[in-house]
Amino acid sequence: MNPIEGRIGHLATRWRGWYRLLLSVLLMLNLLPIPTLAMIATTSNEQTEKAILEQHKTPNGLRVTERIEVTKDAFLSSRQPDTNFGGDTTLRLGWSDGQFDAVRILMEFDIDQLPRPALILKAELHIYQWSVIPEEDPDLMIFHAHYLRSPWDELSVTWDNTNNPDGDLIPGEAFPGIGWKTVDATELVKLWYSGARANYGLLVTGDETPSANRQRTFYAREAGDLRPYLLVEYTAVCDNTPPATRIEPLPSFSPDAFLVQWSGTDLAPSGCTPTGVAWYGVDYRINEGEWITWQSYTSATSGQFENNAGNGDIVEFRTRAADHAGNFAVSSTAQASTRIDTEPPLVTVNPLPAVTAATSFELAWQAVDTLSGVAHYDVQWRENGGPWQTLLETTTQTSHQFTDAQTGVTYDFRVRATDLVGNISPWGDDPQASTKVITAYATSHVTPFTPNVLKPTAAVTTSFTVNWVGFDTPEAPIATFEIYYQHNQGPWQLWQSFPAGQTSAQFPLQQLGLGDGVYGFESVAVNSLGIREPASLQAEATIIVDLADMVQVRAHIPLVISQASGVANQ
Numbered sequence: 001m002n003p004i005e006g007r008i009g010h011l012a013t014r015w016r017g018w019y020r021l022l023l024s025v026l027l028m029l030n031l032l033p034i035p036t037l038a039m040i041a042t043t044s045n046e047q048t049e050k051a052i053l054e055q056h057k058t059p060n061g062l063r064v065t066e067r068i069e070v071t072k073d074a075f076l077s078s079r080q081p082d083t084n085f086g087g088d089t090t091l092r093l094g095w096s097d098g099q100f101d102a103v104r105i106l107m108e109f110d111i112d113q114l115p116r117p118a119l120i121l122k123a124e125l126h127i128y129q130w131s132v133i134p135e136e137d138p139d140l141m142i143f144h145a146h147y148l149r150s151p152w153d154e155l156s157v158t159w160d161n162t163n164n165p166d167g168d169l170i171p172g173e174a175f176p177g178i179g180w181k182t183v184d185a186t187e188l189v190k191l192w193y194s195g196a197r198a199n200y201g202l203l204v205t206g207d208e209t210p211s212a213n214r215q216r217t218f219y220a221r222e223a224g225d226l227r228p229y230l231l232v233e234y235t236a237v238c239d240n241t242p243p244a245t246r247i248e249p250l251p252s253f254s255p256d257a258f259l260v261q262w263s264g265t266d267l268a269p270s271g272c273t274p275t276g277v278a279w280y281g282v283d284y285r286i287n288e289g290e291w292i293t294w295q296s297y298t299s300a301t302s303g304q305f306e307n308n309a310g311n312g313d314i315v316e317f318r319t320r321a322a323d324h325a326g327n328f329a330v331s332s333t334a335q336a337s338t339r340i341d342t343e344p345p346l347v348t349v350n351p352l353p354a355v356t357a358a359t360s361f362e363l364a365w366q367a368v369d370t371l372s373g374v375a376h377y378d379v380q381w382r383e384n385g386g387p388w389q390t391l392l393e394t395t396t397q398t399s400h401q402f403t404d405a406q407t408g409v410t411y412d413f414r415v416r417a418t419d420l421v422g423n424i425s426p427w428g429d430d431p432q433a434s435t436k437v438i439t440a441y442a443t444s445h446v447t448p449f450t451p452n453v454l455k456p457t458a459a460v461t462t463s464f465t466v467n468w469v470g471f472d473t474p475e476a477p478i479a480t481f482e483i484y485y486q487h488n489q490g491p492w493q494l495w496q497s498f499p500a501g502q503t504s505a506q507f508p509l510q511q512l513g514l515g516d517g518v519y520g521f522e523s524v525a526v527n528s529l530g531i532r533e534p535a536s537l538q539a540e541a542t543i544i545v546d547l548a549d550m551v552q553v554r555a556h557i558p559l560v561i562s563q564a565s566g567v568a569n570q
Contacts, residue, residue, distance in 0.1 A: 002107040041255065053231075056239050059347070061235045063121075070228040072112045072154035076162060078102035086154035089222045093206040094141060094215040096133070102208040103215065103543055106148070106157060108201030109230050111192040117240045118244045119275055122233040123189035124182050128226040131217035132176050139176065141207050145188070148200040165203045181218075188203050189232055191297060194322035198261060198280065238272035244554035245280070245319035250338035253372035254315075255282040255421045257306030258338070264321040271378040283320070285334075307431055309343040312371065336401035344425035345417035347368035347377075352413075352435035357531035357567055359406070359437060364399040365415045372420035380427070381414045388427075394418075407439040441533050442478045444470035444525035456510075456547045462510035476527040484535070486520040497526075509545060 011343025012034045054065040074086035079101035092103035114120075146165030155549040171518045191197040207214045219226040224402045245264040262282060266274035275368075282295035286309050294317075295303055307314050316337040320330035331352060345367035352361065367374045379392040379400065391413075392400060406409060412431035418424045454464050470478045485507070498505060507519075 003529060010174045040179075043129075049432065058235065061119075061237050063233070065231065065233045066114065066475075068109050068111070068113055068232060069209075071108050073105070073107045073228065074154055074157050075220075076157070076159040077311075078159050083157035084158050084159060084267040087222065090131075091218040091220045091228075092215060093143060093204060093218070094206050095206075095210055095213055096215050097210065097213040101210070103160075104206075105204040105218070106152065106551075107204070108152075108160070108199070111199050114193060114232065115236055117237050118193075118231065118234040119237050119239075119324050120190045120193055120234050123185040123355040124231045125185040125188075125228065125560050126231060127181050127228040128179065128181070128219045128223070129181050129216055130178055130219060131215075132178070133215040134213070137176055137214060137226055140160050141214055142249050142323040143204055145183075145202045146195055147500055148203055149198075151200055151287060152503045153450055159333055162203065172457060177542070180342070184227075187297070188487055189230065190278065190322075191328070192276070193326040195326075196297065196328055198278075200383065213245075227444060237325050239266070239268040239275045239323060239325040241266060241267040241269060241274075241326060242327040243277045243323050245321045245329075245331065245335075246321055247317050247336040248284075250317075250336045253337060253341045253421050254323060254338040254344045255423060256309070256340060257304060258304050259302055260317060260336070261302040262317075262319045263301055264319070264554065266323045271344065274301045278322050280325045281330070282317060283315050283330075284308070284315055286315055288314070288316070296387045309340045310491070311340055311343040313340045314338075315340060319486070321505040339371065340422060340423045341371040341419060343371070344423040345374050345419050347415050347417045347425050347432070349413060349415050349432035352433045353511065354434075354513075354530075355436045355529050357437070357439050357441075357529045359403060359439065360403040361405070361414055361435070362399055363433065365403055366398055367417040367425070369417070369419045370458075372423075374499065375418050375420045377415055377417050379415050381493050382431075384410050385412070405437040407437050410434060410436040438475040438529060440473045440475055440526040440530065441531045441532055442470060442476070442527045444468055444481055446483070446523050446524040446541040448541045451542045452542065453546055453551065456549050461547055463506040463508050464545075466505055466507050466521055466541075468501070468521075470503070470523070470525045475510045476529045476531065480526045482524040482526060482532075484522045484524065485521075486539060487514060488517040492522070495521075513547075516550075519543050519545060 051067045052064060053067055053354065056063055073091055075088065075091045076086065077083060077085065077092075077096075077100035079099065080094075091105045091107075093102060093105055094098060095101060096103055128216070146508070148162075148165060189204075192199040206216060208562070209516065218228070221227045243264040243266040245262060248261040248263075250258070250260070260282065262280060264277045264280060266277050268274040278299045279299055280295065280301070281293065281297060282303070284289040284294050285291045285303070286483055294308075296307065305315070314337060316334035318331040318333065318335050322328040344439070345511070346369070347365060347367045350364040352363070363379070365377065365379070376394045377394055377398070378390070378394065380388040381391045381402075382388050391402075411434065413433045414428055414431050416425045445468065447469060449464070454461065456463075465482065466479060468483065470481060472478050480500060480501070481498045483495045483498065485493050485495050485506070496505070520542045522536065522540050524533045524535050524537065
């Protein structure tokens with residue numbers, strides 16, 4: 001477009017009454033390009049914006065082909081970002097080096113002119129291309145049409161104030177030749193017609209590569225018979241009822257990725273055949289916030305929802321659907337909900353003693369999961385820092401009796417838990433519980449009495465001294481001595497437990513209410529692990545109490561206990 005034509009286009013938006021006169025003068029002065037003559041011949045405020053081109057009856061209803069003219073259009077220039085080109089006779093696409101730079105097209109059509117209900121069969125966008133730059137450009141120009149998110153005014157819209165487009169809708173190619181170009185717009189019209197998309201028109205973008213300097217120019221609304229239009233083919237139907245939809249129930253808790261399934265049934269008045277579900281949409285919201293579009297215009301009936309909500313969030317879903325007659329409905333309330341659980345259970349294992357003499361012991365564990373709950377556990381063990389081995393798998397037990405432990409071996413244990421949505425707590429690098437098994441025990445014995453007869457002539461006759469000795473093991477020292485006694489071959493009884501550092505004590509004969517007779521003694525050592533020396537129930541040393549002076553001693557023959565064999569020698 002030459003500069004004079006552009007300026008006239010702006011004046012025309014303000015002084016429509018002068019538009020024809022100004023164009024006529026420019027024609028006489030040969031200042032307008034030849035293609036504009038076609039525009040002048042047909043430009044009128046009384047242009048027909050809707051025309052039924054064809055209609056005929058079919059078994060499914062009245063089939064109609066209708067033409068819908070563009071109601072407003074403009075192009076945008078990045079080089080002139082605050083300039084409006086809504087009154088221009090052309091629409092420019094691509095890149096115009098130095099004059100407009102990046103250029104884009106806006107168009108809007110009044111779809112509300114179509115009758116309701118109707119089954120949209122086909123829709124085409126027709127637009128007349130009258131200029132190709134560079135002239136010898138043999139390649140197609142790829143373009144994309146985008147929805148617009150809010151209304152715009154033809155006589156004030158600019159590059160700077162155009163609202164953001166919403167996703168690619170129609171990908172296409174602008175041919176290098178001059179003439180009418182046709183683009184399939186069936187899905188576009190269906191979505192507008194059903195109300196699934198607000199009809200604010202389209203924004204079309206082309207090749208905006210500066211170095212290529214490629215531009216396509218089309219006639220605008222002001223070009224009369226060469227202006228853009230939609231050709232829509234439809235069938236008037238009796239189905240005026242939107243589909244009913246549902247979402248399959250979700251579990252109370254779900255992981256951060258889970259399957260959502262939905263379905264719908266198209267409805268129609270009595271005696272009318274439903275046209276069928278055309279597409280679905282699914283919205284979600286988190287913690288009763290704003291509804292957010294997740295699935296749009298899809299024929300799918302399921303989808304994987306993932307990474308959109310945090311741990312503990314409640315996610316709700318609702319569906320919307322349209323049938324082929326353009327009837328559209330969206331659920332006003334949530335149809336399914338679930339709560340997100342992304343954190344695994346926290347597992348703890350009851351501590352074990354650092355060292356134990358037991359060859360069988362209980363391992364116990366538990367887990368805390370504040371959301372879905374614990375499903376099962378896995379338990380592993382190892383010996384002396386070796387490879388981990390499975391002890392229990394997918395068990396609901398929270399304890400296990402470990403048996404057949406071997407002395408001198410350190411046993412490590414670790415536990416992990418899986419919750420009801422599949423979150424698994426990690427194995428720790430370090431064991432959660434450990435113990436070393438040591439079954440070796442310390443030894444001890446009571447030393448012989450000298451003299452081994454207590455007579456009434458003794459300095460002390462109410463008690464006598466008992467001595468003992470103990471022998472530690474490298475793994476665990478002696479903690480206590482248990483001293484047992486027997487009177488006149490009667491039952492063995494515990495006299496007293498003494499600390500490891502004490503190796504003698506006075507046996508309180510009179511205090512215990514005991515009298516004359518033969519007394520046998522045995523010592524049992526208990527080490528720091530609680531391991532007891534086995535009791536032999538045999539006297540390691542004996543003494544005769546003869547306070548009645550009934551026994552005449554001829555010689556003292558002490559009993560000597562071998563430390564190696566524990567056998568008494570006389």
